[in-house]
Amino acid sequence: MVMEESLQRKYLYTLSWWYLGPLLVFYLTFVLKIGPSFMKNRPAYQLKTVLFLYNVAQIISCIYIIIKAWNFSQWNILNFKNCNLIYYTAERAPEYNDVTSTAWFVKNFELVETVLFVLRKKQNQVTALHIFHHIAVITLGYYCFHFLPVEAILFPMSLNCFVHIIMYFYYLMAAVLNAQIMRRFVFLKKSITIIQMIQFFILLVQTGVQLIFCHQTVTGTLVFVYAFSVVIIFYGFWDFYQKAYKETPRKAA
Numbered sequence: 001m002v003m004e005e006s007l008q009r010k011y012l013y014t015l016s017w018w019y020l021g022p023l024l025v026f027y028l029t030f031v032l033k034i035g036p037s038f039m040k041n042r043p044a045y046q047l048k049t050v051l052f053l054y055n056v057a058q059i060i061s062c063i064y065i066i067i068k069a070w071n072f073s074q075w076n077i078l079n080f081k082n083c084n085l086i087y088y089t090a091e092r093a094p095e096y097n098d099v100t101s102t103a104w105f106v107k108n109f110e111l112v113e114t115v116l117f118v119l120r121k122k123q124n125q126v127t128a129l130h131i132f133h134h135i136a137v138i139t140l141g142y143y144c145f146h147f148l149p150v151e152a153i154l155f156p157m158s159l160n161c162f163v164h165i166i167m168y169f170y171y172l173m174a175a176v177l178n179a180q181i182m183r184r185f186v187f188l189k190k191s192i193t194i195i196q197m198i199q200f201f202i203l204l205v206q207t208g209v210q211l212i213f214c215h216q217t218v219t220g221t222l223v224f225v226y227a228f229s230v231v232i233i234f235y236g237f238w239d240f241y242q243k244a245y246k247e248t249p250r251k252a253a
Helices: 005-010 017-039 047-078 090-109 111-119 128-147 151-176 181-215 219-253
Strands: none
Touching: 005 047, 017 111, 017 128, 047 090, 047 111, 047 151, 090 111, 090 128, 090 151, 111 128, 128 219, 151 181
C-alpha cells in the first residue's frame, strides 16, 4: 500500500535508495574501515562543543516530534487498536508527512553519533548491536513511511523520542560535566538501559495488537520484520545489561 503520488514526489529524494543505499554503505565503510584507519596514529578528538551541540539538537528534535505527533493524534496516539490509514484523510496528510519525515531525518542524523565515537577513539562502543540498531531503524523507517502510512506509527515514534530525550540529556551531562561529578550519576546509565528494554517490550505489545485488530490495513510481512528487529535489539540490550551490570559484581566477589 503506497501513499498518494503527490506525497511521494515531495519526499522522492529522501525516500529513494539512490540516497539511502549509498548513505548506509558509506556509514559502514567509515565506521568500520576508513575511520579507525584514519585515527590509528592520531590522538582522540575531544569534540566537547560538537557533542554539546549534537545532544542539544537531538533533544530539541525529539521534543518537536513528540509535540507534532500529539497535535496530530492526541489521546488516540495511545490507542493500540488504531487502524487509521492516513492517505484516506488527505487533508491531514501534509501534517502527518511533517512529523514522520522529520523523525526519519533525525534517525539519519543519529548516524553522526557513531562517527563521533570513531573520532574520539571509542571504537569499543561501535558494537554490532549499535550498528544494527541504527541501520535497522533507518531502513524500517524508510519502508514504514513509504508503504505503511498508518497513524499507529506515531506511537513508537513518540515513545522512542521520549526515551531518547532522557538518553541524550545524560549524554549532554557527560559532555559538560567532569568525570568526577558524573560518577554521582552512574546509576542513570543502568536506568536508561532498563528504560530502553521496557520501550522494546511495549513496542512488541503494540505490534501484536496491530496484527490482531488491524490485519486489513497493516502489511504483515513488514510488521513481522519490524517485530523481529525489535526482538534482536531487545536481546542485544538485555545481553549488554547482563554483562555490564550483573556479571561485574560476581567477578568482584
